[in-house]
Amino acid sequence: MSPSGLVLCASLILVAGGPGADEHVLAGAHAFREARYAEALVEFRVAQALGSRESGDYAGATLVKLERPLEAIEAFGGLDGPDRDALTDYYRAVAAHDARLYLAADRLLAAVGDRSGPKIAEQAAQLRERIAAALAGAPAPAAIDWYLAQCAEERDLGRAILSRAYCREAAAQALRRSDHYRLAEAQAGATGARP
Amino acid sequence: MIPALLALVLAAGDPCAPVDVAASSDPATATLYRRAGEAERAAGSRETAIVAFREAAALDPADVVSRQALGALCAEGVPPGAPDAFAEGQRRMSAGDLKGAAESFAGARRAGDRSAALLEGVCRYRLGDDVAAQAALGEAEAAPEHRDLARFYLGLLALRGGRSAQASALFDASAASPGVATMAATLSRLARRDGSLVIGFEARTGVDTNVSLASHGGSTSASGGGMMGGGSMGSSGAFMNGDGLYDLALSALWRPLGPSGPYLRGIGSVRRYFKLDGYDLAAGEAAAGWQWARAGHGLLGEYAFGDQRFGGAPYLTAHRLLGTGWVGTGDWTWSAAYVARLEDYATAYQPFTGVVQRAEVKAAWTFQPQAWAALRYGYTHDAAHVGIASYDEQGPRVELHAVFTPTFRAGLEAGLAWRQYAAFDATLGLKRSDAALDGALLFEWDLGTAWTLRAALEGREVRSSAPSASYSKLLPTLGIAWTKGL
Numbered sequence: 001m002s003p004s005g006l007v008l009c010a011s012l013i014l015v016a017g018g019p020g021a022d023e024h025v026l027a028g029a030h031a032f033r034e035a036r037y038a039e040a041l042v043e044f045r046v047a048q049a050l051g052s053r054e055s056g057d058y059a060g061a062t063l064v065k066l067e068r069p070l071e072a073i074e075a076f077g078g079l080d081g082p083d084r085d086a087l088t089d090y091y092r093a094v095a096a097h098d099a100r101l102y103l104a105a106d107r108l109l110a111a112v113g114d115r116s117g118p119k120i121a122e123q124a125a126q127l128r129e130r131i132a133a134a135l136a137g138a139p140a141p142a143a144i145d146w147y148l149a150q151c152a153e154e155r156d157l158g159r160a161i162l163s164r165a166y167c168r169e170a171a172a173q174a175l176r177r178s179d180h181y182r183l184a185e186a187q188a189g190a191t192g193a194r195p
Numbered sequence: 196m197i198p199a200l201l202a203l204v205l206a207a208g209d210p211c212a213p214v215d216v217a218a219s220s221d222p223a224t225a226t227l228y229r230r231a232g233e234a235e236r237a238a239g240s241r242e243t244a245i246v247a248f249r250e251a252a253a254l255d256p257a258d259v260v261s262r263q264a265l266g267a268l269c270a271e272g273v274p275p276g277a278p279d280a281f282a283e284g285q286r287r288m289s290a291g292d293l294k295g296a297a298e299s300f301a302g303a304r305r306a307g308d309r310s311a312a313l314l315e316g317v318c319r320y321r322l323g324d325d326v327a328a329q330a331a332l333g334e335a336e337a338a339p340e341h342r343d344l345a346r347f348y349l350g351l352l353a354l355r356g357g358r359s360a361q362a363s364a365l366f367d368a369s370a371a372s373p374g375v376a377t378m379a380a381t382l383s384r385l386a387r388r389d390g391s392l393v394i395g396f397e398a399r400t401g402v403d404t405n406v407s408l409a410s411h412g413g414s415t416s417a418s419g420g421g422m423m424g425g426g427s428m429g430s431s432g433a434f435m436n437g438d439g440l441y442d443l444a445l446s447a448l449w450r451p452l453g454p455s456g457p458y459l460r461g462i463g464s465v466r467r468y469f470k471l472d473g474y475d476l477a478a479g480e481a482a483a484g485w486q487w488a489r490a491g492h493g494l495l496g497e498y499a500f501g502d503q504r505f506g507g508a509p510y511l512t513a514h515r516l517l518g519t520g521w522v523g524t525g526d527w528t529w530s531a532a533y534v535a536r537l538e539d540y541a542t543a544y545q546p547f548t549g550v551v552q553r554a555e556v557k558a559a560w561t562f563q564p565q566a567w568a569a570l571r572y573g574y575t576h577d578a579a580h581v582g583i584a585s586y587d588e589q590g591p592r593v594e595l596h597a598v599f600t601p602t603f604r605a606g607l608e609a610g611l612a613w614r615q616y617a618a619f620d621a622t623l624g625l626k627r628s629d630a631a632l633d634g635a636l637l638f639e640w641d642l643g644t645a646w647t648l649r650a651a652l653e654g655r656e657v658r659s660s661a662p663s664a665s666y667s668k669l670l671p672t673l674g675i676a677w678t679k680g681l
Contacts, residue, residue: 045247134326139325140455142323
C-alpha cells in the first residue's frame with residue numbers, strides 16, 4: 001500500500017462518522033488499506049447512506065484508485081478549493097488530471113505541497129510536471145471545443161458537478177489564449193447556464 | 196479445521212463463490228448494500244456490484260433481488276473486451292470508431308500499456324482532442340520502442356498549435372525511425388517554414404513561346420480576338436511571339452494565433468520580358484482573412500484587394516471575396532470554394548469590367564502516405580459590362596502529387612475547360628466558344644531549410660470557334676524560392 005493510502009486510512013479512523021456509519025467507514029478504511037478498493041467503495045457508499053458526510057471524500061479517493069475519475073469528482077462534490085485536507089486535495093487533483101481537467105488539477109496540486117508530507121509533495125510535484133508538459137503553449141481551439149462538448153454532454157447526463165467542472169476548465173483554458181476563444185460560453189456554462 | 200479455513204480463503208478469492216449467511220440477519224443494512232450494488236451495476240462496475248450484492252445476500256437470506264443480481268453478474272462472466280482493452284481499442288479503431296477506440300486504449304494506458312498510450316494519442320489527435328493527445332503521447336514517448344512515433348505525432352500537434360519551432364525539433368527527433376523518416380523530414384522542413392509570420396521570396400526565369408497569344412495560323416490577333424481582342428503587338432505568329440522572361444515575387448503571411456485564426460497576407464510580383472516589354476506585368480495584393488481549422492475540417496473566409504499594371508500602365512484593380520471549407524473522411528478530403536471578384540479595368544480595357552464568380556468542388560485522395568491525387572470541377576461566370584466579353588466556363592482538373600524523397604517532390608496537373616461567350620461578336624461574325632487544355636509538370640528540390648529549387652513546364656492549348664483566338668503556348672521555367680517562418 002502506498003504511503004498516501006496509509007495516511008488516508010489514519011485520517012479515516014480519526015474522523016469516522018456517527019453510530020452505524022462508523023463501522024462501515026472503518027471497514028472501508030481496512031479494505032482501502034489492503035488495496036481491496038471495490039469492497040472499500042461499497043463500505044463507504046453504505047456509510048454515506050447512513051449519514052456519514054466524510055464518506056463522500058473517501059469514496060472519491062477510492063474511485064480514483066478504481067480509475068473512475070469522473071465518478072470520483074462527483075463523489076468529492078466538485079473541484080472547488082483547495083479547501084480540504086492536503087491528502088483529499090491530492091486525490092481530487094489526481095481525479096481532475098485523469099479527467100483531463102488539467103488546470104483544475106494544477107490549482108489543487110499547487111496548494112498540496114505546503115500542507116502535506118514529503119511523499120505526497122513529491123508525487124504532487126511529479127504530477128504538476130506532467131501537467132505542465134500537457135499545457136505547453138496556448139491551447140488550440142479544438143481543445144476548448146472538446147471541453148465545452150464534455151460540459152454539454154455531462155449536463156445532458158444530469159451530472160451538474162462534472163458539467164460545471166468542464167466548463168470552468170474551458171473558461172480557464174480560453175483565458176490562456178489571446179483571443180479568449182469561446183470564453184463567454186464557457187463562463188456561462190460554469191455558472192450552470194447552457195453554454 | 197484446515198480444510199474449512201482453506202475453503203474460506205478460496206471463497207474470499209472468488210467473488211462468485213456461494214454466499215455464507217451472516218450469523219444474524221440485518222435486512223435494513225442489507226438494503227443499503229443492495230442499493231449500493233444496484234448503483235454500481237448501473238455504473239457498469241461489475242466487480243464492485245458483486246461485492247455489494249454478496250454483502251446484501253449475506254445479511255438478508257430473504258433478499259432474493261440481491262441473490263438474483265449476484266447470480267446474473269456472475270453468469271455474465273467477464274464482459275466482452277474487458278480483459279483486453281487494447282484489442283478492443285484496435286478493433287474499434289479499425290472500424291473507424293476513434294472515440295470508442297481512444298476510450299478503450301485509455302483503459303489499457305492507465306494499466307501501464309505504453310502501446311495503448313501511443314494509439315490513444317493518435318486517436319485523440321485525429322479527433323482534435325489535442326490536450327488529451329498530448330498527455331497520452333507524452334506517456335508513449337517514455338517507451339523507447341514508441342518514442343519516435345510519439346514524437347512524430349507530438350510534432351503534428353505542435354504544428355497544428357502554431358508552435359513551429361517545437362514541431363520542427365520533434366520531427367527531427369522522430370526522423371530516426373525508418374517508418375516515418377521521410378515524412379518527418381518533410382514536415383520538419385515545412386515546420387521551419389511555418390510560424391506566426393511567414394515571409395517568402397521567389398525568382399524564376401524561363402521562356403514563354405507565345406507571349407501575345409497569337410493564333411495558330413499566324414494571325415496578328417490576340418486571345419480576345421474580334422472586337423475585344425488586342426493584337427496591338429502586331430506579331431506575325433506564335434514563333435515570333437516567343438520571349439524570355441523573369442519573375443520576382445515577395446510574399447508575407449501573418450497569423451498571430453497560428454493556423455486557426457485571423458491572418459493578413461500580402462504579395463507583390465513583377466514579370467519582365469526580355470524584348471516584348473509591352474507585356475510586362477506588375478501586381479500587388481493585400482488580403483485579410485480568418486481560417487477556422489479543426490482536425491480534418493475547416494472553413495476560411497478572405498477579402499483581398501489587388502492592383503495590376505500591364506505594360507507599365509494601369510490595368511486592373513479588383514476586390515475579391517473568398518469562402519472555402521473542407522472536411523476529411525479517412526483518406527479523402529472534400530472541399531468547396533466560392534470566389535467573387537469585382538474587377539475594374541483601366542479605360543482602355545473598360546469593356547472587361549464586371550464581376551467574375553467561380554465555384555469549385557474538389558475531392559483529394561491520399562492513396563499513399565506521401566502521395567495524393569485530386570479531382571476538381573469548377574464553374575466560372577464572368578459578367579462583364581460588354582456582352583461579348585462575358586462568358587461561362589466550366590471543366591475538370593486532375594492533380595497528382597508525390598513526395599519521392601525528403602528533398603524531392605513532383606506533381607502533374609491537367610485541366611479541361613469549356614468557355615461559352617454570352618453574346619454574338621459582330622467582328623468575328625459568330626458567338627464565340629473555346630475549349631482549353633492546360634497541363635503542368637512541376638518539380639521541387641529542397642536545397643536547405645529555407646531554399647527550394649523549382650522547375651516547371653506549363654502548357655496551354657486553346658481551340659476556339661474563332662480561328663484567330665486559337666493558340667498554344669509552352670512556358671518552361673526554372674526558379675529558386677526562399678521561405679522562412681518566424
